[in-house]
Amino acid sequence: MSWIDIGALDDIPLRGARIVKTRMGCVALFRTDPEEVFATSDRCPHRGGPLSEGIVHDRKVTCPLHNWVFSLETGAAQGADEGVIATFPVRVEAGRILIDAAALGRRSAA
Amino acid sequence: MPKSLIVIGAGMASGRLLEHLFEAGGDWQVTLFNAEPRGCYNRIMLSPVLSGEKTYDEIVTHDDAWYAAHGVTCRFGEKVAAIDRAARTVTSETGEVLAYDKLVIATGSQPFIIPMPGHDLDGVIAYRDLDDTERMMALAPGARAVVIGGGLLGLEAAAGLHARGVDTTVVHLMGHLMERQLDAAAGYLLRKELVDRGIKVRCSTNSRQILGQDGQVRALQLEDGEELPCDLLVMAVGIRPNVALAAAAGLAVGRGIHVDDRLCTSDADIFALGECVEHEGALFGLVAPLYDQAKVLAAVLAGEDDAAFRQKELSTKLKVTGCDLFSAGDFAEGPGREDIVFRDPARGVYKRLVLEKDRLIGAVMYGDTADANWFFGLIREGRDVSDMREMLIFGPAYQGGTGADPLAAVAALPADAEICGCNGVCKGRIEAAIAEGAVDLGGVRAVTKASASCGTCTGLVEQVLAATLGDAFALPVAQPVCGCTDLTHEDVRRLIKSHPLKSQEAVWQELGWKTRNGCHVCRPAINYYLLADWPLDYRDDPQSRFVNERNHANIQKDGTYSVMPRMWGGMTNAAELRAIADAADKYGAAIKVTGGQRIDLLGVRKQDLPAIWADINAAGMVSGHAYTKGLRTVKTCVGTDWCRFGTQDSTGLGITLEKRLWGSWTPHKVKLGVSGCPRNCAEATCKDVGVICVDSGFQIGVSGAAGMDVKEVERLHDAATEDETVEWIVAFLQLYREHAKYLDRAYKWTAKVGLDWVRAQLADDATRQALVARFDLSQSIYQKDPWAERATPEAARRFAPMADLTLEAAE
Numbered sequence: 001m002s003w004i005d006i007g008a009l010d011d012i013p014l015r016g017a018r019i020v021k022t023r024m025g026c027v028a029l030f031r032t033d034p035e036e037v038f039a040t041s042d043r044c045p046h047r048g049g050p051l052s053e054g055i056v057h058d059r060k061v062t063c064p065l066h067n068w069v070f071s072l073e074t075g076a077a078q079g080a081d082e083g084v085i086a087t088f089p090v091r092v093e094a095g096r097i098l099i100d101a102a103a104l105g106r107r108s109a110a
Numbered sequence: 111m112p113k114s115l116i117v118i119g120a121g122m123a124s125g126r127l128l129e130h131l132f133e134a135g136g137d138w139q140v141t142l143f144n145a146e147p148r149g150c151y152n153r154i155m156l157s158p159v160l161s162g163e164k165t166y167d168e169i170v171t172h173d174d175a176w177y178a179a180h181g182v183t184c185r186f187g188e189k190v191a192a193i194d195r196a197a198r199t200v201t202s203e204t205g206e207v208l209a210y211d212k213l214v215i216a217t218g219s220q221p222f223i224i225p226m227p228g229h230d231l232d233g234v235i236a237y238r239d240l241d242d243t244e245r246m247m248a249l250a251p252g253a254r255a256v257v258i259g260g261g262l263l264g265l266e267a268a269a270g271l272h273a274r275g276v277d278t279t280v281v282h283l284m285g286h287l288m289e290r291q292l293d294a295a296a297g298y299l300l301r302k303e304l305v306d307r308g309i310k311v312r313c314s315t316n317s318r319q320i321l322g323q324d325g326q327v328r329a330l331q332l333e334d335g336e337e338l339p340c341d342l343l344v345m346a347v348g349i350r351p352n353v354a355l356a357a358a359a360g361l362a363v364g365r366g367i368h369v370d371d372r373l374c375t376s377d378a379d380i381f382a383l384g385e386c387v388e389h390e391g392a393l394f395g396l397v398a399p400l401y402d403q404a405k406v407l408a409a410v411l412a413g414e415d416d417a418a419f420r421q422k423e424l425s426t427k428l429k430v431t432g433c434d435l436f437s438a439g440d441f442a443e444g445p446g447r448e449d450i451v452f453r454d455p456a457r458g459v460y461k462r463l464v465l466e467k468d469r470l471i472g473a474v475m476y477g478d479t480a481d482a483n484w485f486f487g488l489i490r491e492g493r494d495v496s497d498m499r500e501m502l503i504f505g506p507a508y509q510g511g512t513g514a515d516p517l518a519a520v521a522a523l524p525a526d527a528e529i530c531g532c533n534g535v536c537k538g539r540i541e542a543a544i545a546e547g548a549v550d551l552g553g554v555r556a557v558t559k560a561s562a563s564c565g566t567c568t569g570l571v572e573q574v575l576a577a578t579l580g581d582a583f584a585l586p587v588a589q590p591v592c593g594c595t596d597l598t599h600e601d602v603r604r605l606i607k608s609h610p611l612k613s614q615e616a617v618w619q620e621l622g623w624k625t626r627n628g629c630h631v632c633r634p635a636i637n638y639y640l641l642a643d644w645p646l647d648y649r650d651d652p653q654s655r656f657v658n659e660r661n662h663a664n665i666q667k668d669g670t671y672s673v674m675p676r677m678w679g680g681m682t683n684a685a686e687l688r689a690i691a692d693a694a695d696k697y698g699a700a701i702k703v704t705g706g707q708r709i710d711l712l713g714v715r716k717q718d719l720p721a722i723w724a725d726i727n728a729a730g731m732v733s734g735h736a737y738t739k740g741l742r743t744v745k746t747c748v749g750t751d752w753c754r755f756g757t758q759d760s761t762g763l764g765i766t767l768e769k770r771l772w773g774s775w776t777p778h779k780v781k782l783g784v785s786g787c788p789r790n791c792a793e794a795t796c797k798d799v800g801v802i803c804v805d806s807g808f809q810i811g812v813s814g815a816a817g818m819d820v821k822e823v824e825r826l827h828d829a830a831t832e833d834e835t836v837e838w839i840v841a842f843l844q845l846y847r848e849h850a851k852y853l854d855r856a857y858k859w860t861a862k863v864g865l866d867w868v869r870a871q872l873a874d875d876a877t878r879q880a881l882v883a884r885f886d887l888s889q890s891i892y893q894k895d896p897w898a899e900r901a902t903p904e905a906a907r908r909f910a911p912m913a914d915l916t917l918e919a920a921e
């Protein structure tokens with residue numbers, strides 16, 4: 001793993017999200033709790049909605065376009081909808097957010 | 111010959127050490143120094159002394175007779191000033207030098223005093239020892255005290271002061287009380303309990319300075335300039351290990367005095383224990399580990415080789431009578447961790463268990479801590495709990511049973527189990543009502559009052575009905591807000607007002623939300639209800655808003671946004687149009703004239719929004735709120751200004767209305783139209799509010815629509831003047847804001863409550879004027895251009911990606 005610092009935890013509002021641009025597309029970072037952050041693909045598998053603009057609740061996000069709900073832990077769509085978003089390792093350390101660059105690279109190579 | 115043991119500090123740790131030492135029967139000649147002018151007492155019981163539940167005499171652990179019986183030379187009220195390790199002596203502050211064979215440092219810790227201006231005034235104290243306690247006890251009833259710090263000590267001080275009749279305010283920097291021990295939900299309940307008692311609690315509050323008069327504290331000044339007058343200021347913001355003596359003697363110290371598993375410092379003849387030490391990076395602030403240390407050190411001094419101190423899980427309780435709380439282990443959120451939450455709002459009970467890899471690793475409880483020890487045991491043992499997961503939160507009494515059927519649980523309740531806390535209705539009373547013929551919630555409510563007050567036990571009452579009637583009972587059809595609650599929108603609105611509930615946390619907690627923090631359905635609704643009902647107390651939460659209302663632009667199917675400035679009453683001018691044209695060029699936007707008499711710039715990228723807003727603001731235009739559940743457009747026709755049929759200034763009235771109403775949040779969108787005559791060119795008869803101007807005045811129609819349903823307005827009132835027209839419309843919208851269910855357009859709401867009721871409300875002058883006043887109050891907070899607020903560089907930053915890794919070198 002190769003952790004890179006992508007910014008301060010407080011740059012993401014609580015129960016909000018921000019995006020990071022990567023070569024394989026935008027990655028959304030969700031802050032679900034004061035010290036808890038998840039990283040997933042920003043693109044909804046339904047019709048490409050920007051998940052980072054959805055409402056964040058518990059460890060889930062609701063897509064802003066047509067309300068599909070995804071688990072941020074597993075990436076799986078909830079309920080009757082079918083689809084999975086990629087999830088990436090992310091850590092919070094001393095108020096900074098670290099993301100695993102290697103995992104991003106792997107996905108893009110695949 | 112007895113060996114000489116010198117002990118520095120007669121606190122809780124060394125007191126316990128001496129007990130063990132003498133029990134082991136070693137041959138020691140002990141000299142005990144203490145800076146406090148007294149021997150060892152149970153420091154943690156100072157709080158009950160403060161509150162008056164105990165006296166000092168009751169908390170003394172070792173009295174003169176005990177010291178005498180064990181031949182301890184007591185040097186109380188005398189500090190040790192220095193240690194000479196080479197000579198193996200200590201020097202007391204009186205200059206006397208004493209030799210030791212072994213030395214124990216047990217100097218405890220020192221309260222941290224924030225070095226803000228005024229901290230040295232008389233009347234600024236910490237909460238550590240008997241002197242501090244007596245200082246607080248000396249306050250007369252009615253005196254005022256401020257406690258800085260909402261942790262364990264601060265709250266015990268505040269509760270004790272309050273119990274003595276002192277007017278007490280707690281000022282806490284963090285968002286909730288005891289944040290190190292409690293999560294936000296439990297912190298909320300604790301705060302509520304204290305506030306209900308009359309203690310004032312200010313969270314998220316920073317202090318600037320302490321103000322004095324003639325050298326005596328007078329008030330605490332907060333960061334925003336507000337002053338909290340006080341006769342005594344107690345600072346309880348943390349402690350620091352007392353390491354000065356050890357450090358000066360050249361012993362290894364970090365944050366505390368470094369000790370190994372045998373409590374030995376970097377000098378083989380010097381030991382340390384208690385709050386002054388640091389062991390494997392950890393400091394200590396509770397007595398349980400200190401008692402373990404005392405036992406180990408006694409064994410080490412007795413020559414046992416295998417005694418070793420091990421850190422264990424700790425738990426915390428608050429010693430404030432009536433506040434039952436417990437916390438243990440690690441309860442922070444984290445990936446791979448799961449929560450099990452139980453809430454019983456009527457009883458003020460909250461329990462949360464945190465599991466990781468099928469093991470219980472943390473627990474927070476408030477209100478009912480009866481099972482705390484059992485949970486604490488599970489945490490310490492690190493036992494696999496997967497087989498009892500289902501019923502785990504109900505405690506040991508429910509383990510080993512069958513499934514977790516809620517009906518079975520209700521059926522198992524005894525007849526005298528209380529179901530409705532507000533009205534004191536027990537299960538037997540409800541069963542009796544059912545036997546007498548009640549078949550549904552309404553029936554039970556009518557005869558027993560169960561669930562008729564706060565309504566939080568509704569689900570339980572229904573379960574009793576279901577368990578008693580079996581298939582004969584059909585659950586009612588009232589639609590709950592969403593899966594997070596069984597309450598309807600109407601229930602929630604009513605409870606928010608009656609309780610009163612002023613934060614989302616309060617709603618989730620007190621109304622027993624089943625989820626941690628709601629979902630995309632309930633969050634926007636609750637956010638709206640709170641800001642509509644408590645404009646001054648509640649702050650809008652952008653994270654509970656749909657993307658359009660959070661980003662103040664309409665999201666399009668490709669993820670770009672549309673930007674639509676206001677054109678008051680459909681009027682514009684060449685300069686505005688030029689600015690719009692320039693913006694379209696600059697940001698590559700398409701231009702469309704909307705159905706609402708204004709211009710839409712389509713296809714703007716998110717990161718360009720703040721810049722285009724700044725440009726449009728610079729031309730004097732503000733957000734058109736085309737994306738909100740709020741005021742959209744006020745369509746007008748040309749009216750008396752130009753039209754040969756115009757009877758009144760319809761354009762002017764439209765602009766007046768739009769300027770009064772813009773920026774307000776409503777249950778659903780609100781559109782207005784003002785036509786200058788019954789030919790109705792502004793389509794005012796299919797708007798939420800439409801005005802038709804006639805010779806004699808203004809016909810106000812409401813509850814029209816032309817969307818999924820098409821509806822003509824119904825006449826609300828005929829007004830003689832423009833002012834009267836505006837007053838009625840503002841009052842109508844405020845009534846709608848205060849009563850409608852979120853996402854009901856005006857026509858749906860009036861269909862539910864009846865237009866007659868609405869008319870009756872508004873016809874009463876006092877009621878109407880009060881509605882207008884409440885609307886204006888809300889506007890004083892919310893009538894702000896959201897674009898201008900977000901076009902600042904700081905806010906604009908948030909519209910851009912947080913980082914760009916596309917430029918990062920390949921792996």
Ligand code: SRM
Binds near residue numbers: 708736779796
């Ligand atoms: C821009 C505009 C169409 C146009 O090009 O003219 C428009 C565009 C949208 N309308 Fe509309 N409506 C527009 C005038 C209307 C009108 C006509 C009017 O206001 O005179 C109506 C019928 C009148 C009415 O509201 O009763 C109208 C009835 C709706 C409805 C149905 C509402 C209902 O209660 O049945 C929706 C859906 C909703 O709000 O839930 C809707 C929703 C929408 C949304 C916001 C859909 C969405 O959520 O994304 C569209 C945004 C498109 C976009 O990508 O930007 N729009 N919409 C008009 C903006 C007017 C303005 O200046 O603010």
Ligand SMILES: Cc1cc2nc3c(=O)[nH]c(=O)nc-3n(C[C@H](O)[C@H](O)[C@H](O)COP(=O)(O)OP(=O)(O)OC[C@H]3O[C@@H](n4cnc5c(N)ncnc54)[C@H](O)[C@@H]3O)c2cc1C
Binds near residue numbers: 122124144219239266
């Ligand atoms: C109000 C209050 C309530 C508390 N409630 C709880 C509770 O509910 N549960 C819990 O587990 N813990 C509680 N604590 C914490 C607990 O009291 C401490 O952890 C414990 O007292 C620490 O013991 P100690 O022996 O290390 O230090 P102390 O008890 O502070 O003893 C150190 C002694 O050393 C003396 N000393 C310092 N320097 C010198 C020197 N140079 N020469 C001579 N003497 C010196 C000091 O005067 C002091 O008497 C509470 C503390 C307070 C103040």
Ligand code: SF4
């Ligand atoms: S009618 Fe309104 S909601 Fe439907 S496509 Fe046109 S703009 Fe969109």
Ligand code: FES
Binds near residue numbers: 045046048049065
């Ligand atoms: S694009 Fe996400 S739900 Fe349709």
